[in-house]
Amino acid sequence: MLANYGNVGLFLVVAVLFAITTILLPVFLRYFRIVPHKPNPVKNSPYECGMETAGKTWVQFNFRYYFYALIFVALDVMVFFLYLFAVGLREIKIFGLIEIAVFVLVIAVGYIYAWKKKVLEWK
């Protein structure tokens, strides 16, 4: 039983070694002057790349994006659960079917509500 965890332990060792190597590699390269040391203020700044933000940041987005995103997320997660349900259908039988039907119903109520509220129409 315990021997089965040997692979996990091995994986842990490899993961730790990999992390330490990747952290120490730049230090090593700098120490042996393999990488030239030419800092400048732009390179040292924490901002990663491209242009810095200029002007006003109080830009308004269209609020309807959020409606779309919310409904999409709800349905997306539902599809994920349906996959798991379909895989395990043989074991969970009629009880599982009823339960998933309730789950779909709850989301469908919200979806139909949003539909009736004309969230899906872009005006």
Added chain:
Amino acid sequence: MEIDKRHRLHIYSDEELDKNEGEIIELLKAASQQPVPDQDEWLDEQLRRNILVTSVEILLNAARCASLWPVVCFPACCAFEFITTAASRFDISRFGMEIIRASPRQADLMITAGTLTWKNAPNVRRVYDQMAEPKWVIAMGACAISGGIFSGSYSVVPGYNRIIPVDVYVPGCPPRPEALLYGIEQLRRKISSLQFLA
């Protein structure tokens, strides 16, 4: 540097934004009246046969040659020749260059394909500053070398070497993909003779 400070100003109106941008451009223009010297010391060294590359350097130089990652810096039409070079017929992935990085932090080669206006010059300078060391620049096409047919214009930078040091010049308007590949080959020659273990 004065320009870097100006990039960090907090600006809340369009007029101020335009004014600040203009000031940045004027500062850069004033600071780059003379060309930056070319990175060509290695040529003299090669003539004098003084190059002694150690085996570690050979290994590291080979690694650098074989994985040049270009940054996206394509202000104008030479970019299409570059795209052809990157596409299947000429295929720069043979040189380990198929990854065109969108982030300058991950790139070490700038292929400057196209006319550069003074308005865009601070941005190119900024992208160059952000690139990781060691970094190289290939000036591709007539505009990148001297401003090309626009060289007399008030708005065009007369050659990228006014704002950034250039390693290899590839002439042509635009250069054929073969010419660009030859330029890359020359850059690889340069990198192969690089000495850094003092």
